[in-house]
Amino acid sequence: xxxxxxxxxxxxxxxxxxxxxxxxxxxxxxxxxxxxxxxxxxxxxxxxxxxxxxxxxxxxxxxxxxxxxxxxxxxxxxxxxxxxxxxxxxxxxxxxxxxxxxxxxxxxxxxxxxxxxxxxxxxxxxxxxxxxxxxxxxxxxxxxxxxxxxxxxxxxxxxxxxxxxxxxxxxxxxxxxxxxxxxxxxxxxxxxxxxxxxxxxxxxxxxxxxxxxxxxxxxxxxxxxxxxxxxxxxxxxxxxxxxxxxxxxxxxxxxxxxxxxxxxxxxxxxxxxxxxxxxxxxxxxxxxxxxxxxxxxxxxxxxxxxxxxxxxxxxxxxxxxxxxxxxxxxxxxxxxxxxxxxxxxxxxxxxxxxxxxxxxxxxxxxxxxxxxxxxxxxxxxxxxxxxxxxxxxxxxxxxxxxxxxxxxxxxxxxxxxxxxxxxxxxxxxxxxxxxxxxxxxxxxxxxxxxxxxxxxxxxxxxxxxxxxxxxxxxxxxxxxxxxxxxxxxxxxxxxxxxxxxxxxxxxxxxxxxxxxxxxxxxxxxxxxxxxxxxxxxxxxxxxxxxxxxxxxxxxxxxxxxxxxxxxxxxxxxxxxxxxxxxxxxxxxxxxxxxxxxxxxxxxxxxxxxxxxxxxxxxxxxxxxxxxxxxxxxxxxxxxxxxxxxxxxxxxxxxxxxxxxxxxxxxxxxxxxxxxxxxxxxxxxxxxxxxxxxxxxxxxxxxxxxxxxxxxxxxxxxxxxxxxxxxxxxxxxxxxxxxxxxxxxxxxxxxxxxxxxxxxxxxxxxxxxxxxxxxxxxxxxxxxxxxxxxxxxxxxxxxxxxxxxxxxxxxxxxxxxxxxxxxxxxxxxxxxxxxxxxxxxxxxxxxxxxxxxxxxxxxxxxxxxxxxxxxxxxxxxxxxxxxxxxxxx
Amino acid sequence: xxxxxxxxxxxxxxxxxxxxxxxxxxxxxxxxxxxxxxxxxxxxxxxxxxxxxxxxxxxxxxxxxxxxxxxxxxxxxxxxxxxxxxxxxxxxxxx
Numbered sequence: 001x002x003x004x005x006x007x008x009x010x011x012x013x014x015x016x017x018x019x020x021x022x023x024x025x026x027x028x029x030x031x032x033x034x035x036x037x038x039x040x041x042x043x044x045x046x047x048x049x050x051x052x053x054x055x056x057x058x059x060x061x062x063x064x065x066x067x068x069x070x071x072x073x074x075x076x077x078x079x080x081x082x083x084x085x086x087x088x089x090x091x092x093x094x095x096x097x098x099x100x101x102x103x104x105x106x107x108x109x110x111x112x113x114x115x116x117x118x119x120x121x122x123x124x125x126x127x128x129x130x131x132x133x134x135x136x137x138x139x140x141x142x143x144x145x146x147x148x149x150x151x152x153x154x155x156x157x158x159x160x161x162x163x164x165x166x167x168x169x170x171x172x173x174x175x176x177x178x179x180x181x182x183x184x185x186x187x188x189x190x191x192x193x194x195x196x197x198x199x200x201x202x203x204x205x206x207x208x209x210x211x212x213x214x215x216x217x218x219x220x221x222x223x224x225x226x227x228x229x230x231x232x233x234x235x236x237x238x239x240x241x242x243x244x245x246x247x248x249x250x251x252x253x254x255x256x257x258x259x260x261x262x263x264x265x266x267x268x269x270x271x272x273x274x275x276x277x278x279x280x281x282x283x284x285x286x287x288x289x290x291x292x293x294x295x296x297x298x299x300x301x302x303x304x305x306x307x308x309x310x311x312x313x314x315x316x317x318x319x320x321x322x323x324x325x326x327x328x329x330x331x332x333x334x335x336x337x338x339x340x341x342x343x344x345x346x347x348x349x350x351x352x353x354x355x356x357x358x359x360x361x362x363x364x365x366x367x368x369x370x371x372x373x374x375x376x377x378x379x380x381x382x383x384x385x386x387x388x389x390x391x392x393x394x395x396x397x398x399x400x401x402x403x404x405x406x407x408x409x410x411x412x413x414x415x416x417x418x419x420x421x422x423x424x425x426x427x428x429x430x431x432x433x434x435x436x437x438x439x440x441x442x443x444x445x446x447x448x449x450x451x452x453x454x455x456x457x458x459x460x461x462x463x464x465x466x467x468x469x470x471x472x473x474x475x476x477x478x479x480x481x482x483x484x485x486x487x488x489x490x491x492x493x494x495x496x497x498x499x500x501x502x503x504x505x506x507x508x509x510x511x512x513x514x515x516x517x518x519x520x521x522x523x524x525x526x527x528x529x530x531x532x533x534x535x536x537x538x539x540x541x542x543x544x545x546x547x548x549x550x551x552x553x554x555x556x557x558x559x560x561x562x563x564x565x566x567x568x569x570x571x572x573x574x575x576x577x578x579x580x581x582x583x584x585x586x587x588x589x590x591x592x593x594x595x596x597x598x599x600x601x602x603x604x605x606x607x608x609x610x611x612x613x614x615x616x617x618x619x620x621x622x623x624x625x626x627x628x629x630x631x632x633x634x635x636x637x638x639x640x641x642x643x644x645x646x647x648x649x650x651x652x653x654x655x656x657x658x659x660x661x662x663x664x665x666x667x668x669x670x671x672x673x674x675x676x677x678x679x680x681x682x683x684x685x686x687x688x689x690x691x692x693x694x695x696x697x698x699x700x701x702x703x704x705x706x707x708x709x710x711x712x713x714x715x716x717x718x719x720x721x722x723x724x725x726x727x728x729x730x731x732x733x734x735x736x737x738x739x740x741x742x743x744x745x746x747x748x749x750x751x752x753x754x755x756x757x758x759x760x761x762x763x764x765x766x767x768x769x770x771x772x773x774x775x776x777x778x779x780x781x782x783x784x785x786x787x788x789x790x791x792x793x794x795x796x797x798x799x800x801x802x803x804x805x806x807x808x809x810x811x812x813x814x815x816x817x818x819x820x821x822x823x824x825x826x827x828x829x830x831x832x833x834x835x836x837x838x839x840x841x842x843x844x845x846x847x848x849x850x851x852x853x854x855x856x857x858x859x860x861x862x863x864x865x866x867x868x869x870x871x872x873x874x875x876x877x878x879x880x881x882x883x884x885x886x887x888x
Numbered sequence: 889x890x891x892x893x894x895x896x897x898x899x900x901x902x903x904x905x906x907x908x909x910x911x912x913x914x915x916x917x918x919x920x921x922x923x924x925x926x927x928x929x930x931x932x933x934x935x936x937x938x939x940x941x942x943x944x945x946x947x948x949x950x951x952x953x954x955x956x957x958x959x960x961x962x963x964x965x966x967x968x969x970x971x972x973x974x975x976x977x978x979x980x981x982x983x
Contacts, residue, residue, distance in 0.1 A: 037937045040972035044934045044965045124972070183937045 019195045027190075028199055032125065034184035035152035036205045039124040041182040042150040047105040053147050053179040054096065060175040061092030061140045068136035068171070071164035076132050078319025083260035087137035087434075094425045094432045095144055099452055104148045108458070115463040120456045122150040123207040127200045129221070131213040133263040133319065133358065134434055135161035136168040138212055141434040143172035143186060149455040151207075152185045154200060156192040158213065201226060208455070212435045218443060229454055230444050231435045234265040235356040235385030236418050237377035239403055240281060241370070241394035242274040248415065249393035250284040253362070256391075256417030258338050262359045263319045266389035266411065266422030266436060270344070270354055270363040270380045272373045278366045282341070290339040290362075291322070297331055298342040298353070304329040305361055306352040313357050322360040347379035356384055370399060374406055381407050386441030391418040410437050410447030424449050466775055467589065471683040472638050473618050473724045474607075479647035479717055481709065486646060487515040490604060492551035494521045496544055498564040499555040500529035503610060508651055512555055512608065523547050529556070531632070532563035532624045534578070540567035541574075544603065551604045554642070555651075558614030561607045562622040565640045572599040578624070582633040586852060595637040607642035610651040612702075612715040613663025613750060615670065615723020617645035632743075634849070641727070647720045649713040657703060660715075661818040662750030664699040667691060667719040668811075669753040673732035674725035675789065676764055676782040677853040678774040684729035685785075689792055691722035696793055696810070700817050732854035733845075734760040737866060740844035744837055745829060754820045758808045759869040761786060765804040768856040782855035812874070823873025834871050838864050899960075901928040907935065911942040915949045922955050926982070930961025935969055943970075947978035958982050 020028075069084035103109070109118040126146060130138045135157060146153045157165030166188045173186040189196055197217075201209055201224035209228040211221035218230035240249050257268050273281050282292050293301060305317045305325065317325050322340050326333040331340070344363045347354040353363040367373035381390060390409040394400050404412050416427035424430030433449035446454065478486040495516055499509055504526055516522055525543050527536050544552070544567060552571075554564030569576055573596035585591035607617035616622075620638045625631075655663070671691035674684050694714050701711035734756045742752030765783040787803035790796075795810055797803035812822070821827055824834060842863045845851070851858055858866075900914040911927075918925065927946075935943075950957045958980045962970070970976045 034937075037940055037973055040969045041936050041940070043968055043972065 020199055024196070025199070028196060028203075031154055031184075031187045031189065032200070032203055032205050035125045035154050035187055038182040038184040039122065039150070039152040042152065042185065043122060045105065045150055045180075047103060049180060050105060050147055050150060051100070053176050053181050054099065054144055056179040057144055057147060057172050057175050058092045058096040060171055061144070062089055064168075064171050065089045065092065068140075068164060068168050071167055072136045072161065075164045076135065076161050076319070078133065079260040079263050080258075080321075084137070087134060087260065088140055090423060090426065090432065091137040091141040091434055092144070094423075095141055095451075098425055098432050099144070099148050102148075102452070104452055104456065105150065108456075115465040117461040117463075119459040119461060120149070121459050123455060123457060124151065125206050126151050126153045126455065127203070127206045127209050128153050128155050129197065129209070129211040129213050129217050130155060130157045130161070130165055132158040132161045133265070134212075134260075135165045138434045139165050139168035140172065142210065143169065143176070145452045145455050147176055147181060147185070148452045151455055152182070153187070153210075154206070155186065155188045156197050156200065157188065159192065162188075162192070198224075210435070210450075210455075215443070222443060222445075229435065229437070229446065229450055231437050231450060232265075232442050232444065233356055233384055234269075234388030234436070234438070234442075235380055235383050236266060236269045236389045236391060236409075237380035237385065237407070238268045238271040238391040238418065239373050239377050239394070239399075240271050240273045240277070241373070241392065241396060241399055242276045243395040243399075244277075244393035244415070245395070246277060246281060246284060250281060250288060252393070252415075252417040254285070254288055254290065254338060256419040256421070257362050258322070258360050259417070259419050261319045261321060262357065262361075262419075264419035264423070265356070265358065266413075267358070267419040268362060268391060268417075269356055269385070270347070270365060270376075272365045272367050272376045272380075274370075274373060275366055275368050278364075282364070285339070285341055288338070289334075289336055290341050291326070291331070291333040291337045293331070293340060293342045295343075298344070300329055300331065301340065301342050301361060302352040305357065305359070306355065308352070311349055311352065312355060313359070317357070317359045317361070320359050325359060325361065347376055347383055354380060354383060370402075374403065377403070378406055381409065385409070387438030387444060387447055388436060388442060389413065389418055389422045391416075391421070408439070408441045410439055411449070422449075464775065467587075469679070469681050469683075469728075469776065471681065471724075471728050472620070472641065473727065474642050474645045476644045477618065477647065477720065478645070479720065480713060481649055483646050483648040484511060484515050484608060484650070486644075487512065487553070487606065488517055490551060490606065490644070491517050492520045492604070494547045494549045495523070495551040495553060496540075496547060496549045497522065497524045497553045497555055498540060498560055498567065499524065499526060500560055501526055502529060503556055503560075506654065508555060508610065511650070512553060516553070520551075521547065523549075527560065527563055529559065530625075531559050532566065534624060534626050534628070536563060537566050537570060537624060540564075541570045544568075544571040544601075548601075549603050550601075551606065554605065554607045554617075555610065557609070557611040558616040558623075561609065561614075561616035561642070562624065564605060564607070565616075565622040565642070566624055566635065568603055568605050569595075569635075569640065571603060572596075572601055574600055578633060578635065579626075581637070582635055584849060585636075588636065588638075595639050597639075604644065605642040606644040606646065608646040608648065608651065609716070609719070611655065611659065611663045612652050612712070612719040613666040615667070615719045615726075617642055617647065618720055618723045619727045621727075645720065647716050649709065649716045652712055652716050653707065653709070655706070657706065658748075660703050660706065661699075661820065662748045662754075663719065664695060664702065664715055664750070665754045665757070665815070665818065665820070666750035667715070667722045668695040668699070668814075669734055669738075669750075669757055670722035670726045670731060671695065671718075672757070672761065672786075672789070673734055673854075674722065674729040676785050676855045677726075677729040677732055678772055678776060678855055679729045679853045680785075681729065681776065684725040687721045687725035688729070689789065691718045691725060692789055693792055694718035694721070696814065700814065703818055730853035731850045732760070733764070733851040733856070733858050733863075733866075735850035736845040736848035736854075736858075737841075737863065737870070739848050739850065740841045741824070741867065741870075743844070744841060745824075745827070747827065751820065754815050754818075755822075755824055755870045756866065757815075758812055759866050761804070761808050761811070763858075763862070763866060764854065764856050765801075769859055769862065770857040772855055772857040774855070777855075780855070824867075824871040826873065829871075831871075834867075838867055841867055897924050897926060898922050899926045899928060902932055904932045904934065907932060907939045908942045911939070911946045915942075915946045918946075918949050918953055918955055920953045920955070922953075924956040924958055925950065926958045926960050927979075928960045929963070929966060932966055933963060935966055940969070940973060940975065944975060944978070947975070951978075956980065 065088035435450035437446035439447035738752035790803035
C-alpha cells in the first residue's frame, strides 16, 4: 500500500452513497446489470471453454507486459519499469502455470475414500478494487482468475492508476470476448469515486468484494456487509540469524527491497541481525551498493520520509529510487546507491523507521541474542504487519520453527527474498498471487495467497457413507455341559477366582478348582452378591497384586463378572480413573476418552457365567456402584471383554424358578433390542434371531422343568448368543426405562424389562414421531424386523402389522406362562407414588445411553406415556386366541 | 357485456444459431388474439446476453399484448441462466 492510501485510512470511506446523482446511479446500475448478465451466461461454459479463454488472455498479458508496465510507471510515477514488466509476466505466465491444469468448472475434486465430490459454483459478479502500487499486474491477475472461475468483474482501480488499469482491463476484455467470453464480463468504472465504491460494495447483485489496497479500502469492504476478500498492508520483519548464508541473504534482501522500488507490501522493512554477524552483514550491504546511514543521517531520514504527525510513510517517497530519496532529503550518497540502510535501536512510535516503508529504505537492528532478535521481530510484526509476511535467513531448523511459531504472518519466507518470495511460484511453492491474505491479524478473512479458488463457491456432494462396523467377542467361547473342563488348557502360576458366597457354599468353586491347571496357586476372592462397589474392586485389586495373579476366573452372575472385569482393568492399569473412563459417549468409535493400553501387569480373564441372562461373560460392559458418590458407573470398552468365556449349563441347573424367568426375559429383551437397534448388522441379527428363537422354545421348559438339561443348556447358550448381539449392536429404550424404573422401585432387572417389553415393541413398530438418525439402515425397518421375528417363530399373519401384533401377543403369553406381574400396579405401587416418580424416571431414562440405539427416537413425553402404559399393564394387543410359537 | 375472443396458441421453434432473430420476428408478429405463445427451446443448449435481451423484449411485448409466454423444453442450464437474471417470472415453463 502507499502512504497516500494510509493517509486515506483516516478519511472515513462513506458507506452510504448519498452523494451520487441519479445519472451516476443509472450508470452504475447499468454496469452491474451487464456484469450480472455476463455472469449468468458464463454459467453455461465448460472447463475447456474457460481454459481456452484463459490461455489467450495470458498470451495477451505477456505480449502487453512491457506496454502496460510503461503505462503504469508513467501514470503513477512509482516503481521501476523493468520490475513492473516482470510483475506483469508473473501475473500472466506464473499464474497460468499454476492454474492451467486445475479444474474450476463442474467437478473439481473427487475424494472417493470419503465419498465426497467437490463441485465449483461461480460467485457471479465480483467488485474488485485494485491498488496504485501493483496496478496492471493486479488487473491481469484478477482477470485471469475471474475467467478461470466463470465470474464477471467490475473493476474500480485506484484513481491515480486508473488509466493503466483501464487499459489492462480493455486488453483482457477484448481477448476474452474474441475467444468466446460473455459480453460485459469485465467492466472498469469510469472515474471511480469513494461514493461509487460504497454504492457498488452494497449492491445486491455484487456477490463478492475483492479489495486489494490500503486498510481504509479493506475496512470499507468488510464493513459493507458483503462477503469480501480484503487484503491490506504489511510490515515485514526479517531475522538474519548467524548461521545463515550471508551472501545469499544480503543479495536476496537487496533484490526484494529494491524490486519495483519496494512497492510490494511483502518487502523487507526491518532486518534484525545477530550481533556476531552485524558488522559483517552491513559491510556486505555496503559492498553491493547500499548506503549505511550514520546516526545523523538516520535522524534526517526519520524526519523526512515518515510523517511526524501520523507516524506513517510520506507519499513522496513511495516507489522512488534510493538516490532520489537521498537527494530529496539532503543525503549525500554514491551515484548508483540501491538502498538506504538505517540502524535503529528499537521498534514503535519512538523509532519512526520501524514502520512499513514502501521504498528502498531499510531499517536494521543489532540483536544481542536469539531471544532479543525474535522479540524485536514480534514487535515489528505487531506494528502494522500482523498476518502479512515475515522473512528469516537461517540454517538452524529449531530457530526457523521458533520464528514460525512466534510470528503471526500468512507467509513466512525462509532463505529467500520477501517480496518475490511471497508472490509465490518463483522462490518457493507458494500459490502465485497479487493479493496477500493477512488473516484476522490484518482484518482479513484468509491468510492464503488469494487465487482462483477464492473466487468459487465450492459445493460438496456428500454421498451416504457407512462407518465401518464391527463384531467383537471373546476369541474363545466354550459351551455345553462340562465345558468348564477346558480350564485345564490355560497355564497359570497364580489364579484368583472371583465369586460370591452362595456359589462357594454350593460347591461351584470346587468344580472350577478341579479343572484349573495343576501346580497353579489358587486364591478365592469372595465378594458380595450385588452390583460391585468401588471398595470391593479395590480389595480385589489388592489381592491380585499380593498374589501376582496372571489369571482371573470370574465365577458368577453379571455382578461378579463385572467386578472381575474392573479388577482386571485396575490391576493392569493402576492409574485408570474409573469415573473418567465412564464419561458419556454417543458412538463408541468416536468416544473422547481412551482406555489405557499401557499395562503394568497382565492377567487372563476367564468368565464362567452362573445365570442365563446378562451374558456378561462376552460383553464389553461393566457396572459398578460408587456408594460414596451415590451413583452407578457404567464402563464400556472392548478391552473389558473377557479373554475366555465358559458357558457351562451345570452352573445354572440349580437356578431358582424366579431367577430363571427374570434372566430369560432379560435375554429375550437383549435379542429383540439388538435386532431392531440402529447399530444392528447381519452379524448381530443372526445372533439376535437365534437367541430369540431359543428363548421362545426353551425358556418355558427351563422354567417348568428346571432339571431339563437340554432346556438349561439352550437357555445358557441363548443368553450368551444374545449378549454377543447386543455387545455389538447395543440395546434400546426398553433397557433405558427398565433401568430407571427397576432402580427406583427395587424391581429385578429382568422383571422390569418384562413390564416394558410389549409396550416398547408396539411403540417401536409404529410410525415414529421422530426418526432416529441411522446411517446403517435403509428406511424405517423396526416394524419389518419384528415381523421377521414373528415369521421365524411361525406366528403367522399376512401384513407386517399383523405379524407385529402376533409377536406382542406371543410375548404376553410367554410372560403369563412365566407368571410375571403384567402391570406395575400389580407390584403394589400406588398410582400417586408412581405419578410422583414418573418425571424423575423420565429424566433418568433420558440420561441412560441405552436408548441412543433405539430405532425410534423417544420424546420425553413418550417415555412418560410408556411408563404409564406399563403401569396399567395389558391391552397392547387384543387377540382372542394368541398364536402359538412354532419353533423347532 | 363480456366480449368473447377466439384464442389460439402459437408455437415458435427457437434455433440456437438464430435465436435472437426468431424472437424478434415472433415479437413483431405477436397478436393480441393469441392467448398464448409457446417458445420451443428444446434444441437450445446455451444462450448468450443477446438472447437474454431478446427474450426480455419479447416478454415485454407479450405483457403489453396480454399474451402468455410458455417456454417449452428449456434445458436446466438455460433455465439457470434465466433464474440468475431473474427472468423466470416472466414466463411459464412446460416440458
